[in-house]
Amino acid sequence: MKIVYPKEEVCMACRLCEVACITEHSKSKDTLKAYKKENPAPLSRTLVEEIFPGLSVSVMCRHCSDAPCIEACFTSAMHRLALSEVEGKPDGRVIVNEPKCVGCWMCIMACPFGVIKRNQYIGEGQGDNPLNPPLLRGKGKGQEIKVKLSSKCDLCPDRSIPACVEACPNKALVHEERN
């Protein structure tokens, strides 16, 4: 399937892919609001690794065909999308079903690319959907709870080209199918 591959030779660690990813996964789709206002603050699902000077590479999910994260997830929150939600076509990306995730970090332990992030925030109970609040007590609306969710690349389901690829000024990220 088509995923995002990095080209370290032309990456200059500008981190615009991270900015684009955060914006894309925000509620407002507005960069400033996403960074400064939103709770939960969206996390970037790609990580620019960097060794100073001169080497950097943006690493995100490989959507593995035999995905260790799926195997590790006992809630089945981490799963493979069989058919695209938008077009109904065969898909194959690996995504998190957030309401099922309990933040156990089994997937983090299993992913050989280290591309799943811990998304932890203090928020309101989402109605009758208590996520995993081990620090603060209280359920239901209005109560503050600590939410733990895993967060990873979903290849931007609302776009034909992922936001990071489009944002990279140097074409250091490519969206393509390889063997």
Add this chain to the structure above:
Amino acid sequence: MKYLIIGNSAAAAGAVEAIRRNDKRNSITIISDEPHHVYSRPLISYLLAGHTKEDKMYYRDENFYKENNVETVFNKRVTAVDTKKKQVILNNKGQGTRGKGQVIDYDKLLIATGGIPFIPPIKGKDRKNVYTFTKWSDAAEILQVSKNVKKAVVIGAGMIGLKAIEGLTAIGIDVTVVELAPEVLSRALDRDASRIVQRKMEEAGVEVITNNEVVEITGKGNVANGVVLRDKKKIKCDLVIVAIGVIPNTVFIKNSGIKINRGVVVDERMETSVKGVYAAGDVAEALNMLTNEKMPIPIWPLAYRQGGIAGDNMSGGSFVYKGGFPMNSIEFPGVPTISIGIIDPRGEGYESIVKNDAANGNYKRIIIKNERLVGAILVGADVDRAGILTGLIKEQTPVTAFKDKLLDRNFGFVSMPKDLRKERLGRAI
């Protein structure tokens, strides 16, 4: 051709999915002594805590059996397997082994009966309000009595004990945990890492007693009201949870001719010593690829994987199990803790690199043998990229060229040699 699966959990789900990839036609039957649609055992502590709800306990959606054309026989226990006649014998739950049981024929059988909690012969263990903690019904029953419970004693500070404690404290029950070993989580962590976790537990209000054991559960009438420790110390409580460990659930195949060691011995196709009979999951004794020994490794991902390998071979495939290794992730409030592979190296040739920042609750250790990573312990802030280490262990990648960077906060693919990085990041996986 009839496929029969005893058990209805991770390994069974893996098997059904694998069988149906190869064979859409022949019948599959699942037998379970529980009443539930396939659910996630590890979620019972979350259910107890109120951190998940009943409708989220299920591992597969409600159409799972229908879509995969699986017949289910619930609430029935298999009491014997006749490998000559290719039959299993069932009894209604609670009926014991006497009486005339129902018989089901099979052509290919999968034993996926998991583990059963080990309960030592403690005096008073049969009293009311004494529970184990491995099943949905355990959590449900504990929840039901919890209204009248102020104080609980948990016996065993291993993985399942800690999960029980997490659930109990979340619903406002005071907990004392009694552990025989000198440390908590002694099988998953080393001493320094255990100490950090223990401190966090104590900060969360849990009383931790190590190097000690419960010798008696006392009662008022028949209801537990306290425990007596080896050193005669008495602790009052309204609830006791025995969480010492699980052992492979093999009693019902004792006389079947299937070879059992610690668990059911399987080959690389998950086939047992009897042709056509397979085993997978917590009940099986499969290869630990790091020690090259066969042993039960009771974790969810391996149960699912082994089930898949078994199912594939049962239905004509040829997938091979390359072996697994123990790993686990547990988070006591504020201390995410990940343990992978060999963490208590015994014998020659191991090298261990440690970064101990106990004051801030952070600890990292890696264990290397023959230039390969074989184990890792991560406690605290830096668990996020733990999986890269798991990958290096699984692939048996030589790490000498970058071993001094493995414990860096920013360890990643840029720390690896260019060839390795490009190979990992540049191709479809």
